[in-house]
Amino acid sequence: MSPTPHHARAVLLAALVGTAACTPAATRTRSSDSGSPSVGPASGTVMVVGGGALGPEVVARFIDAAGGPNALIVDVPTAGGDTTYPALWRGANFLRAAGATNVVILHTTDKRVADSEQFAAVLARAGGVWFEGGRQWHLVDSYAGTATERAFHDVLARGGVVGGSSAGASILSSYMLRGARAGNETIMAAGYELGFGFLRGVAIDQHVVARERLRDLADSLMPRHPELLGISEDEGTAWVVRGDTGEIIGRNKAFVYGGADRTDARKPFLTLYPGDRYNLAARRVTHRARDESPLTERLADSLLRNTGGAATLLVARDGKVLLNQAYGIPDHPRYMPGTTVPNFPLGDIARPINALVAQLAIADGKLPATAADAEPRAVAKAVGSTYMQYVTRRVFTPIGAHKTVVDSTGTFASNVDELYRLELGLENSRAFVPDNAITGLPTQLTSRNESLGWTVDRFHGAERWSAFGTSNGMRSAFVRFPQQRIAIIMLTDRDGLNARDITDALASVLLR
Numbered sequence: 001m002s003p004t005p006h007h008a009r010a011v012l013l014a015a016l017v018g019t020a021a022c023t024p025a026a027t028r029t030r031s032s033d034s035g036s037p038s039v040g041p042a043s044g045t046v047m048v049v050g051g052g053a054l055g056p057e058v059v060a061r062f063i064d065a066a067g068g069p070n071a072l073i074v075d076v077p078t079a080g081g082d083t084t085y086p087a088l089w090r091g092a093n094f095l096r097a098a099g100a101t102n103v104v105i106l107h108t109t110d111k112r113v114a115d116s117e118q119f120a121a122v123l124a125r126a127g128g129v130w131f132e133g134g135r136q137w138h139l140v141d142s143y144a145g146t147a148t149e150r151a152f153h154d155v156l157a158r159g160g161v162v163g164g165s166s167a168g169a170s171i172l173s174s175y176m177l178r179g180a181r182a183g184n185e186t187i188m189a190a191g192y193e194l195g196f197g198f199l200r201g202v203a204i205d206q207h208v209v210a211r212e213r214l215r216d217l218a219d220s221l222m223p224r225h226p227e228l229l230g231i232s233e234d235e236g237t238a239w240v241v242r243g244d245t246g247e248i249i250g251r252n253k254a255f256v257y258g259g260a261d262r263t264d265a266r267k268p269f270l271t272l273y274p275g276d277r278y279n280l281a282a283r284r285v286t287h288r289a290r291d292e293s294p295l296t297e298r299l300a301d302s303l304l305r306n307t308g309g310a311a312t313l314l315v316a317r318d319g320k321v322l323l324n325q326a327y328g329i330p331d332h333p334r335y336m337p338g339t340t341v342p343n344f345p346l347g348d349i350a351r352p353i354n355a356l357v358a359q360l361a362i363a364d365g366k367l368p369a370t371a372a373d374a375e376p377r378a379v380a381k382a383v384g385s386t387y388m389q390y391v392t393r394r395v396f397t398p399i400g401a402h403k404t405v406v407d408s409t410g411t412f413a414s415n416v417d418e419l420y421r422l423e424l425g426l427e428n429s430r431a432f433v434p435d436n437a438i439t440g441l442p443t444q445l446t447s448r449n450e451s452l453g454w455t456v457d458r459f460h461g462a463e464r465w466s467a468f469g470t471s472n473g474m475r476s477a478f479v480r481f482p483q484q485r486i487a488i489i490m491l492t493d494r495d496g497l498n499a500r501d502i503t504d505a506l507a508s509v510l511l512r
Contacts, residue, residue: 037243039200039229039280044156045242046198047163048172049250050206051133052235053400054165056428057319058250059098061240065161066128069099074106074126074155078142079134079167083109091132097430108142115146123151128161131168137179137192139171149196162198163238166206171195175203175228177221187220199241202280205232208255209417210402214335217257218268229283230257230269236400236421237274244281248272249319251400251421253337259283267335275320289320294509300325303502304490311492312339314416315506316423318485324416343403343413344491347469349478350412352453353395353422357387357410359452360394360432372452376410398432399425416489419478423487426480454480459504460511466503473500479507486510 040046045065049058066073075092077085085091085107095103104122113119123129129152131139143149156162162172170177172195178184179192195204203221208214217230233239236251248254254272260283263270272278275289290297295315300323304311310328314321326338346353358374361367366382367374380387387408396404399421404414425431454465462481469475469492477499479488488503 037281039202040241040244040246041156041198042243043159045161045163045240046156046172047161048169048199048204048231048233048239048241049163049165050169050208050233050235050237050254051166052207052210053398053431054094055236055251055424056098056430058236058238059094061238061249062128062130062161062163063095063098063100065240066100066126067160069101071100071127072102072104072122072125073100073128073130074104074123075130075132076106076139076168077132077134078107078109079132079136079138079171081134081138092130095130106148109138111142111144111146114143114148117147120146120148120151123148123155126155126160128163129155131162131164131171133164133166133168135181135184136167136171136176136195137181137189139167139196140176140179140192140194144194144196152196153198156198169206169233170204172198173202173204174200175221175225177203177205177217187216188224199280201227202229202231205230207235208232209234209253209337209340210400212334212336214255214267214269218335222257222268226258228258229280231255231280232257235402241280244279245286246278246280248274248276248278250274251424252321252417253324256283261285266331269335271337273321273324274316275322290322292320293317293322294512295322295506297323297325299506299509303505304492307492307494307497309492309494309497310342310344311490311494311497312344312416314339314420314487314489315510316420316485316487317510319424321420337417340403340415340417343405343415344476344493345469346412346414346491347475348471349419349467349469349476350406350410352467352478353412354410355452356426356432357391357395361390363432364394376406377408380408394432395422395425414491416491419489419491420487423478423480423489427482427485459507462511464507468499470495473498475499477503479503481507481511484511 047062077091085105087105089105092103108114164172174197176193176195177187180186180189205217233254234252237254238250239246255269257269259270261270277287279286300313304327313325315323324339329338358372358379361379361383362369376387383390388406391406401418401421404418406412456465465480467478475495476491488506490499
């Protein structure tokens with residue numbers, strides 16, 4: 001009797017894990033150094049995204065790796081669980097909106113169909129394959145061990161790109177997490193532990209900050225499979241892997257379990273940030289984005305460590321996070337970053353956010369153009385929902401904010417990580433599009449007008465937009481230098497802390 005597909009995959013998984021367990025780190029490093037990747041692809045690119053809203057930097061990188069806007073991109077929505085998907089399925093609109101002109105939907109729930117050369121033929125012309133989110137067991141049931149799965153690998157072997165988000169991220173690794181049919185809270189599921197293996201000796205988790213999953217790899221997978229490298233990423237954040245080198249891009253953090261570097265203090269993982277690079281074979285950081293900057297943690301510590309109370313700081317330039325520090329914040333039981341929890345009241349920093357919301361209501365045709373200074377209650381009345389519902393739909397969801405809260409008066413509480421997501425949304429106005437497709441939304445959503453919340457001036461010769469927690473520049477700050485793509489975001493619970501002086505000191509170093 002022939003072995004069942006699940007039995008065959010179990011045998012392959014045992015062989016894979018056994019091989020990884022017998023391969024010392026030194027051997028993995030030599031393999032990578034010799035020019036033959038031992039973890040990542042020998043050619044092409046693998047993109048691993050943590051779910052949620054994707055920024056333009058992630059989508060543009062994928063399209064470029066596929067061969068540009070005219071390249072054939074195959075979108076695989078199967079993890080979503082529907083029986084059929086139309087040729088113009090709207091879930092792939094994020095690719096079309098970013099310029100991709102040749103997107104094909106590929107889907108079946110019948111493994112016999114997937115094993116036919118006719119069904120897989122379109123992949124022979126593809127420059128990229130994108131696996132959508134949902135439940136990864138659907139992908140296993142439809143494609144594992146078929147001609148279509150082999151054709152996915154052929155796209156990569158030809159130098160193309162294979163990527164995915166959420167469930168579409170977990171399927172990319174050799175060891176697949178959260179594959180249980182019963183639900184995604186089960187980390188390891190017998191019969192659904194083997195992914196498509198574009199990254200070898202690796203397990204991938206996703207949604208780890210938004211859903212507070214940072215404990216899961218440490219508590220379940222790593223004790224049973226210490227030979228594996230565990231990687232994960234925040235929503236909207238991606239690993240871009242070529243060979244054995246992974247670069248972090250996107251909206252915030254990525255994490256490594258079982259690496260050779262020292263972990264973060266009192267945590268079972270090492271945190272990486274956009275702009276950082278990591279060797280998946282050597283299991284070591286090879287580059288930190290902050291090393292490109294004159295800013296140092298020592299300078300941030302000198303400004304904030306001994307000020308008392310709680311404080312958080314994020315500094316970014318050109319899409320790379322240079323500093324992401326928390327002071328006076330106790331460890332979280334689920335290892336959540338101190339820069340993500342707790343929230344701080346924003347005070348007057350809420351003014352430009354409320355102004356943005358009013359502008360979106362104008363763009364949606366709900367308010368007249370003269371109502372740029374409309375109060376939150378007036379906005380809620382005009383749009384026919386609560387203010388929180390409208391802000392969630394028009395701002396929080398597009399940028400991927402989960403922890404930020406707002407009440408009916410427009411009083412916000414947030415954290416530096418989610419305000420950085422807002423910064424990236426402001427840099428790319430496509431993040432905020434009119435609901436009813438009205439054209440004419442201003443290219444720059446935030447006006448150069450103090451009445452719209454930002455104070456606009458010049459500092460060291462550069463145009464600066466700023467908002468502070470209080471009118472005299474105390475407590476907290478959100479400072480932007482749009483032309484240099486610099487953002488300095490600081491939140492504290494101390495009324496007497498001079499946020500203006502602290503951000504000036506940091507900006508002075510960056511603008512030298």
